[in-house]
Amino acid sequence: MSDGALIDRFLEMMAAERGASRNTLAAYRRDLDQAAEWITGGLADADVAALRKLMADYQSLAASSAARKLSALRQFFAFLLDEGERADNPALDIARPATQRPLPRILTHEDVERLFAQAVEEAAGEVPPAAAVRMLLLLELLYGSGLRASELVSLPRRAMAGGREFLIVRGKGDKERLVPLSGRARDVLDRWTPLLADGSPWLFPSGKAHISRVRLFQMLRGLAGRAGIDPAAISPHVLRHAFATHLLEGGADLRALQLMLGHADIATTEIYTHVDSRRLVELVNKRHPLAHMDAGRTAPDVDVATPSA
Template identity: 50%
Template structure:
């Protein structure tokens, strides 16, 4: 909920009955978000339960939602963790507290927002789906044969070879300018999130696929210009408003080619191929920092999730070489 100027709403009553004051404040808060953001009934009920639970816990310590400081708010969250409450539930309760305290501060009910600098537990990080090296080879083979004509097959081969060679995000891939691949470069300059540029090496198979596709693309573009129509600056031009292949079309194409390769299409997507690029590099011994730079991750913690691919490899090494594991 966006910050706004204080309203003329009077603050809730103060002690002698501080807990009732909290409940009235929560009621006012829920009425406000229902009116301002159209929050669903289930959302309002969840916020109400979460805030009442926090108010009850604070009341046992002589505090209220309108008087507790940061230490007391953090104490409540620690208590939830000690009780074994699920990470997602704790994150939701902190979110409710943050929104309530921001509202209370905006309304002038309290002079500060004690939750402002409290970090939540976040959501459990999901391991990325990926494909084996054999499955990727099958996808690449299927891409070369998928399409009604040589130009389409060349485009598909180029898309898949480039994606697996670079680990680009799907939006980065479909919007590549053709100028970035002219002259058979060994490095590709990519404009990533936040307008940040990064350099990504190109493999020989990817460079070869690009060369074949550019020949087809340029012939098609020459015909377009001969007809008096404007050409495209994109490597993968299309007739839509964006001027290039859309993300949705690329997603659909990956599903089609996965089916052709005998791979469950539910396991295949451009993002899964990006994961395969990273996990196969890491399994081959690449440095995690290098993979971070190639993927364009701002934070190394985003890249560290790929270390799960080493779990089975390390286990196999221990089982094969540790003397006790061999039963000696």
């Protein structure tokens, strides 16, 4: 069977059995098609030496990109092994390129307050501009609910759950989750809803569709500039990071945060546990049982029984 046919079968399995998203499937196809083109004699029959030569050709790539390509190869050969098309998985003998996941950029609480102060001021008054009310609601949902930019701009009107205490969000892998909707966001939503055009299925319409991620990015940076914050330090994803980091600083549970962010693997959520040493010291000083004990108090006398012979 040709490499192309085997790659098609592999991708069908990834979609049907593992629920891989379209973006993931497209990335796997690009990586595997490229490998099949570069390897002499075909990808499906490649040995360890051929794969090592291929990975050597990837040395000019970022370590994360090379690691992704190796992951695609490992999963592809694992599929061939399961299907009886091969007796081994040669990709397992290839060392994974060392990667270091960068910590997310963080906004301070002061920066967030300045951003909101500017948005609230622009949306104030008896008849505020619709664009200003929309910007305030977008900001409330980015920082108050931790939505991804793509999730936010594509919110349909029907995303509001019963009682409007939650949003129904469709995230990566086309999976739905419930995200808490703050009281502040509900108040701004009440101001925004009457301004929406009749018949639009989107919460943030633009023309015949919804606003784009690029437009959201531009609007947010414009707001940051007017608030006296470096626009280069602001993006929708930075606000999502701030949502997660500030929740953890406030004592949020990591598992709950994982659910709110829509992470499939809690290891992805754990990146937000990068708290500074000052806060760790403060946490021990305030929360550890020793912090509530009198340092000058002697330990109570304890009767020690003499063991019997």
